[in-house]
Amino acid sequence: MARAVLLPVALLLLCLALAGGADAERKPVGFYELKNKKGDFSIKVTNWGATLVSVLVPDCKGNMADVILGYDTLAEYVNGTASFGATVGRVANRIANSRFVLDGKPYRLFRNDGNNSIHGGHRGFSKVIWTVKEHVLDGDSPYITFFYHSFDGEQGFPGDLDLYVTYQLSSPYDLSIRMNATATTKATPVNLVNHGYWNLAGHGSGDVLRHELQILASRYTPLDATKIPTGQVAPVAGTIYDFLKPTPVGEHMEVVSGGGGGYDINFAVDGQQDALRQVARVEDPKSGRGMEVWANQPGVQLYTSNWLINEKGKGGKVYGQYGALCLETQAYPDAVNHPEFPSSIVRPGGQGYKHDMTIKFYY
Template sequence: MAFGQTADGKTAHLFTLTNAHGMVVKVTNFGGIITSIQVPDKNNQPGDVVLGFDSLSSYLSGQPYLGALLGRYGSFIGNGRFSIDNKDYQLATNAGTNHLHGGKSGFDKKLWQAEEIRSGKKEAALRLAYMSANGEEGFPGNLDCRVTYTLTDQNELRIDYEARTDQKTHVNLTHHTYFDLSAGKNPTILSHEVQINADRYVVMDPKMVPTGELREVKNSALDFTKPAALGSRMEQLPGAYDHNFLLNRSGNNALQLAATVFEPGSGRYLSVFTTEPGLELATANWLNGKLKGKGNRVYAKQSGFLLYPQHLPDSPNQSAFPGTLLKPGEVYRQTTVYQFSVKTAR
């Protein structure tokens, strides 16, 4: 169905994926944005567990990447610069002196070509395609991208990313979905209990550029190796959670469990699986009550959390971090699975 008009007069569409268990996912081909995920609670009552808007115009009016597909590079690149084969590249800078989430006009602001597909298991899926031209936001190479959203009968939203290039370039695609497993029943997400399979996190300097240190989470507010409520130790931080973790992995490209989240009131339980080396946790301190979302809900501070897999920030400039360089003839692949279930207790 039509979702609205972009600034240049093109029509964006909204696509709906459903399964046999009452789960509904809505995605628009503008920015690959997930606008809604309806998931039953422990009483089998559906609720929308992501933040978003009812109309395209709200996504166009300036907002912090709600539900958006990020690229070419999610997260920060320090000073918007990197070098490939001794050639320097200057990217668009849109977060102080840094490049953030693809730049001033990243993948979140592009109208993607959309195709509804069916897998061999008859699962509902949507495939989006976009060709990022050489030089876009400063990145080298023509980058041909495909992102497929699949809703399974196991209540999994699977996101598969692929990209190919004709020049060496850096790629780090991910999805910036804000979750609230209470579906708006609670004013904040601070009671959500989180567990992350990570012993180390990325240390950032005051300008949000990694220092290169991967510090142990043990005995800190960032230790989620055992379940902890998001609000239980936040006072130990100078701000809120906005940290990237290096996941504990047993293999390089296998899909593995990265994190779980439990919301006691609804009984909703989220498991996050990924092929990526890193995971970002953020509690949306930047929401300030000025945005009004679906159903006229005001998005106040900490009314959603983000838990998105990716490569580590500034990887093009950090030789000790897993690399993000994509070469001609190679295929960039990334898979993230958000699996929903219900439990009476964790």
């Protein structure tokens, strides 16, 4: 039975590896582990989508748990639609009407969210094979670096783009994710996101509505009916988006069975843009686990797994609605169509795209 499943997946991966051209490199796909010296903090990743597969951390009693949602097999990642732990791009989040104009030239993208484009199109960076450039297991800060070359016109986006994603552990329980991109031929929008689904009680342990959340953002970007920003940047004060003080995730949100409720919105992070600063803080009151999110991006998307319905995950666990939260540090959604927003354009010969984030776990 296992071979019957793996054979078509292997053929699919081979086709995808060769899709970039006749001389494209054949890239094997696998799972890779990083672990600290003490042995009580580890992650697993795969070069399918430069994806974060697992994060094992202790609680206040030393009990270990995997705090990120995911799958056991490569086939499930190939066929999955939730982007669990993946590197999402070329432009994460939504682009209105699947089009934009850049330097006077119009571009049309693949529509995969109604009339809009989301997460780079139907075959974004979460659905391609990345090359393992470095995998360092030893020392105080083990790391792995993935590389992907995105070609001019891929999913409708202009220009060639060279991308690197590095996952690195450091003491005591810090996970750094560095995403870099260089445009080599044309100007292009870039917004890379790590799409981790976090549950600090452990993946598959129920909903996160009692997790206490703090988002260091005094403003947010209101949306229209299709979840596209209106162009406003409004204060969170007096709204359900006010997480300036630690607040249970579900305290003010609308809970709707079967999807439709919950949060799925961008916050404008306080502090100096392009500077690494604290974005958010989450704690699970039962286990005592917590994490701080630090990043250098202007925004962060809060998504509460509103449409996650009975998804079979790792170890036979079943993930339900509100079973995790995402804190996706990012450029503002649809920034390419909003000149009033911080720019997401990367140009050849410029400083390139640099997205640094650090997740600091504690108990």
